[in-house]
Amino acid sequence: MKISIKIILLITYSVFSAALFMGIISVYYFSKIGNQYILNIEELGAENIKNIEQDGKKQEIEFRNELILKTKESLKNNVLSSTSIVDNYLNSYSNSSKKDVLKLLKNARYGDSYQDYYWITDLDAKMIMHPYNNDLVGKNISSYEDRNGKKVFKDSIDLVKEKGEGYIEYDWPKYGSTGQFRKLSYVKLLKKMNWVIGTGVYINDIDNKVKEKSKKMSEKIQAEILKIKNEIEWQKQQAKKNIHKFIIIISLFSCLFLIIICGLSFYITRVTISIPVEKTVNFANRLNNNDFSKELVLDQKDEIGILARTLEHMRKKWQTDVMKAEEHVKNMNDILEQIEKITNEIAPGSRQVSESSKSLSEGATSQASSLEEITSSMTQMEAQTKANAQNALKANQLSTEAISAAQQGNTHMQEMMNAMGDINDASKDIAKIIKTIDEIAFQTNLLALNAAVEAARAGRFGKGFAVVAEEVRNLAARSATAAKETEELIAGSVSKVDKGSEIAKRTAQALKNIVSETSKTSELVEKIACASNDQAIGIAQVNESLIQIDKVTQTTAARAQETSSIANHLDNNTANLRKILMRYKGKESNISTNEQILGIDTKINLLENESSHYDNNNNKKLLSSYSSHDYDDDDDFGEF
Amino acid sequence: MKQIGFLFDEEFENENDIFDETDEDTLKDRFLTFNIGNNDYGLEICYITEIIGIQPITEIPGMPKFLKGVINLRGTVVPVVDVRIRFEMPERKYDEKTCVIIVHINDTDIGLVVDDVSEVVDIPEHNILPPPAVNKGRASRFINGMGKIDEKVSILLDINKLLYDRSNDNNNIENTGVNNEN
Numbered sequence: 133m134k135i136s137i138k139i140i141l142l143i144t145y146s147v148f149s150a151a152l153f154m155g156i157i158s159v160y161y162f163s164k165i166g167n168q169y170i171l172n173i174e175e176l177g178a179e180n181i182k183n184i185e186q187d188g189k190k191q192e193i194e195f196r197n198e199l200i201l202k203t204k205e206s207l208k209n210n211v212l213s214s215t216s217i218v219d220n221y222l223n224s225y226s227n228s229s230k231k232d233v234l235k236l237l238k239n240a241r242y243g244d245s246y247q248d249y250y251w252i253t254d255l256d257a258k259m260i261m262h263p264y265n266n267d268l269v270g271k272n273i274s275s276y277e278d279r280n281g282k283k284v285f286k287d288s289i290d291l292v293k294e295k296g297e298g299y300i301e302y303d304w305p306k307y308g309s310t311g312q313f314r315k316l317s318y319v320k321l322l323k324k325m326n327w328v329i330g331t332g333v334y335i336n337d338i339d340n341k342v343k344e345k346s347k348k349m350s351e352k353i354q355a356e357i358l359k360i361k362n363e364i365e366w367q368k369q370q371a372k373k374n375i376h377k378f379i380i381i382i383s384l385f386s387c388l389f390l391i392i393i394c395g396l397s398f399y400i401t402r403v404t405i406s407i408p409v410e411k412t413v414n415f416a417n418r419l420n421n422n423d424f425s426k427e428l429v430l431d432q433k434d435e436i437g438i439l440a441r442t443l444e445h446m447r448k449k450w451q452t453d454v455m456k457a458e459e460h461v462k463n464m465n466d467i468l469e470q471i472e473k474i475t476n477e478i479a480p481g482s483r484q485v486s487e488s489s490k491s492l493s494e495g496a497t498s499q500a501s502s503l504e505e506i507t508s509s510m511t512q513m514e515a516q517t518k519a520n521a522q523n524a525l526k527a528n529q530l531s532t533e534a535i536s537a538a539q540q541g542n543t544h545m546q547e548m549m550n551a552m553g554d555i556n557d558a559s560k561d562i563a564k565i566i567k568t569i570d571e572i573a574f575q576t577n578l579l580a581l582n583a584a585v586e587a588a589r590a591g592r593f594g595k596g597f598a599v600v601a602e603e604v605r606n607l608a609a610r611s612a613t614a615a616k617e618t619e620e621l622i623a624g625s626v627s628k629v630d631k632g633s634e635i636a637k638r639t640a641q642a643l644k645n646i647v648s649e650t651s652k653t654s655e656l657v658e659k660i661a662c663a664s665n666d667q668a669i670g671i672a673q674v675n676e677s678l679i680q681i682d683k684v685t686q687t688t689a690a691r692a693q694e695t696s697s698i699a700n701h702l703d704n705n706t707a708n709l710r711k712i713l714m715r716y717k718g719k720e721s722n723i724s725t726n727e728q729i730l731g732i733d734t735k736i737n738l739l740e741n742e743s744s745h746y747d748n749n750n751n752k753k754l755l756s757s758y759s760s761h762d763y764d765d766d767d768d769f770g771e772f
Numbered sequence: 773m774k775q776i777g778f779l780f781d782e783e784f785e786n787e788n789d790i791f792d793e794t795d796e797d798t799l800k801d802r803f804l805t806f807n808i809g810n811n812d813y814g815l816e817i818c819y820i821t822e823i824i825g826i827q828p829i830t831e832i833p834g835m836p837k838f839l840k841g842v843i844n845l846r847g848t849v850v851p852v853v854d855v856r857i858r859f860e861m862p863e864r865k866y867d868e869k870t871c872v873i874i875v876h877i878n879d880t881d882i883g884l885v886v887d888d889v890s891e892v893v894d895i896p897e898h899n900i901l902p903p904p905a906v907n908k909g910r911a912s913r914f915i916n917g918m919g920k921i922d923e924k925v926s927i928l929l930d931i932n933k934l935l936y937d938r939s940n941d942n943n944n945i946e947n948t949g950v951n952n953e954n
Contacts (some may be wrong), residue, residue, distance in 0.1 A: 344815060571868070574825070574868060574869070575825070577889075578823055578824065578871070578889070579890070580821050580826060581804070581889055581892065582822050582823050584892040585804065585820050585821075585822065585823065585892060586889070588802045588816070588817045588892060598892070602891075602892075606889065764837075
C-alpha cells in the first residue's frame with residue numbers, strides 16, 4: 133500500500149468518525165430543541181385559551197353589571213316620572229282625587245312583556261296599592277319576609293326614611309309563574325302623601341339575557357379555541373417537518389464537506405508527500421543505475437526536502453568524481469592512441485626514409501650527368517647571346533633609317549595636300565565660268581525663242597529664219613547640258629579632292645605614328661643589346677656555379693646511402709614499440725569503466741617505465757648515429 | 773551645219789505650198805509652249821510679242837493678288853500677271869529659268885510670268901481636242917483645248933479669258949488694264 137493511500141485512509145477515518153459524532157450530537161440536540169419548541173407552542177396555546185376563557189367570564193360579568201345598571205337607571209327614571217306625575221296630579225286636583233291617582237298607578241305597566249308595575253305603601257308599612265296582590269292592600273306588611281328571611285317592606289321603608297329613595301333587592305313571586313324570583317326594585321318617598329312608591333324588575337330576566345349572551349360568547353370562544361388548537365397542531369407538524377428537513381440538510385452538507393475534505397487531503401498528500409517521495413525514489417533508483425545526469429529539485433523544508441537535498445548533494449559529488457575518473461581514462465586512452473598513432477606514423481616514415489635515401493643517391497648521380505649537359509648547352513647559349521647583341525645593333529641602325537624615310541614621306545604628303553588645295557581652288561574658278569556659260573545658254577535660248585516668234589510673225593518669209601532660230605535654240609540647249617555635265621564633273625572632282633586630302637591627312641598622322649613607334653623600337657633594341665651583354669656575363673657566372681654544384685652532388689650521393697642504413701634501424705625499433713602497445717590495447721577492450729579506472733594507474737606506471745627504458749636505449753643509439761652528421765641535417769631531411 | 777542644210781533643203785522643196793497660204797494662215801496653228809509646275813501650256817503665237825528673262829517687278833498696292841506689279845520694258849511700263857497665282861496654284865520663288873511672256877492684246881502689252889519657256893510648235897487643228905467637260909473648276913475656264921504634240925499633251929489657253937474673264941472670280945483684271953492705259 134502506498135504512503136499516500138495510507139495517509140488518506142487515516143484522514144478519511146478520523147474525519148468520518150468526527151463527522152459522525154458531530155452529526156449524532158447535532159441531530160440529538162436539534163430534536164430536543166424541536167420538542168422544546170413544540171412544548172412551548174402547546175403551553176402558549178393553553179395559556180391563550182385560558183386567557184380567552186377568563187376574558188369571556190369577565191365580559192359576562194361586565195355585561196351583567198351593565199345591564200343591572202341600565203335596569204336601575206330605568207327603574208329610577210320610572211319611579212321618578214311616576215312620582216312626579218302623581219305629585220303633579222295631587223297638586224292640581226287636591227285630596228279628592230286620591231283614588232284616581234291610585235287607580236292610575238294601578239293600571240300603569242311597562243317592560244318587555246308589559247307586566248312590570250308600581251306599588252305604594254305608607255311609612256307604617258301598610259300596603260296602599262298593589263296591582264296583583266289585592267290581599268295585601270290595607271294590611272301592615274312590615275313583618276313580610278321573602279324566602280331568604282329578608283323583611284322587604286320594612287327594609288325599604290327604613291331606606292326611604294333614611295335617604296328618601298334607593299334600591300332594594302329581594303325575592304318575590306312572579307306573575308303567571310310559581311315560586312319566588314330575584315327582583316330589584318326602586319323605592320321613593322312621596323312626602324306630600326307619605327307614600328312609598330316602588331317598582332321593580334325580575335333580575336332573572338337579566339340573568340337570562342346574560343346567559344344567552346355568554347352562551348353565544350362561549351360558542352365563539354370555543355370556535356376560537358378550536359382554531360388555536362388546530363393552529364398549534366399545524367405549527368407542531370410544521371416544526372417537526374422543519375426539524376426533519378434540517379437534519380437531512382445537515383447530514384447532506386456534512387457528507388459533502390466530508391467528500392471535499394477527503395479530496396483536499398488527497399490532493400495535498402499527493403502534492404506534498406506522495407509526488408516528492410516518488411521523485412526521490414526515482415532519483416535514488418537512477419543513482420543506483422549510475423545515472424547522474426538529472427538533478428533533483430524539491431523546494432520543500434520538511435524531512436523529504438532534506439532527504440532530497442542530501443541525495444542531490446550526493447549526486448553532485450558522485451558526478452564530479454565520475455567525471456574526473458572518466459577524464460583520467462579518456463586522457464589515458466588519448467595518450468595511448470597518440471603513442472600508437474605516432475608509432476604507426478613512424479613505421480612507414482622510417483621505411484620511406486630508407487627508400488627515399490636510396491632514390492636520393494640515384495638522383496644525385498643522374499643530377500651529376502645532367503649538370504654536364506647543362507654546362508655544354510650554357511657555352512652554346514653564350515655564343516648565341518653574343519650574336520643576339522650584334523643583331524640588335526644592326527636592328528637599331530635599320531630603325532633609324534626607317535625613321536628618316538617616314539619623315540620624308542610626311543613632307544611629301546604635305547606637298548600633296550597643298551597641290552590638292554590648288555586643285556580645289558581651280559575647280560571653283562571653273563564652276564564660276566560654267567555658270568556664266570549656263571547663263572549665256574539661257575539668254576541664247578530666249579533669243580532663239582524670240583527669233584522663232586518673230587519668224588512666225590514674219591509669215592512665210594520668216595520660215596527659214598525660224599529654222600535657224602530653232603537650230604540656235606538647240607545649240608543653246610546643248611551648251612547648257614554640256615555646262616551642266618561639266619559642273620557635275622567638277623563637283624565630283626572637288627569631292628574626290630576633299631576625300632584625297634582627308635586620306636593624306638590620315639596618312640601623315642600614320643607616318644608620324646610610325647616615326648614615334650620606330651624611335652621607341654630602336655630604344656628597345658638598344659636595351660636588348662645591353663641585356664644580351666649582361667646575359668653573356670651572367671652565363672659565365674652560372675657555369676662556375678655549376679661546377680660547384682657538381683661537387684656538392686657527389687657528396688650528397690654518399691650521404692644518402694648512410695641515411696638509408698639508419699632508417700632501416702629505426703624501422704625495426706618502431707615495430708618493437710607497436711608490439712608492446714598492441715598487448716595493452718588487447719587488455720583494455722574487455723574491462724568495465726570502474727575496473728578501467730583502477731587499472732589505468734598501474735598501466736600508466738608500466739607504460740612510463742617501458743617507454744622511458746625504450747627512449748633511453750633508442751635515443752642513445754640515434755644520437756650516436758647522428759652525432760657525426762649534425763652540420764648538414766637541414767639539407768638531408770628537408771624533403772621528408 | 774549639215775543638219776541645218778538638210779532642213780533648208782526640205783524647206784525649199786515645199787516652197788510652192790507655202791507661198792499659197794496667206795499671212796494669217798502662217799500664224800494659225802502655231803503655239804508657244806511653256807511650263808508651269810509639271811504641265812505644258814500652249815499660247816497662240818499671234819498674241820506674243822517677245823519673251824524676256826525675269827526682271828525686277830515693282831509691286832503696286834491695292835491690286836489683285838495675281839497682278840504682281842509692273843516692269844520697265846525698254847521704257848514702257850508693262851503690268852505683269854503671275855499665271856501660277858491666276859491658276860490658284862501655290863506660289864514659287866522666281867529663279868534664273870523664270871520667264872516673262874509679253875503678249876499684245878486689245879492694244880495693251882501684258883507680261884505673263886511662267887516657270888519656263890519650251891519652244892514654238894505647230895499643232896494642226898485636227899490634233900486639238902476640246903477641253904474636258906468634266907471639270908468646270910476655276911482654272912478650267914481658261915482652257916481653249918488640248919493640243920497633242922507627239923506623245924505629250926499641251927493645254928491651250930484662251931488668253932482673253934485668262935486676262936479678262938471675271939466670271940466666277942473675285943479679282944478684276946480689266947481694271948488693271950484700264951489703269952495701265954491711263
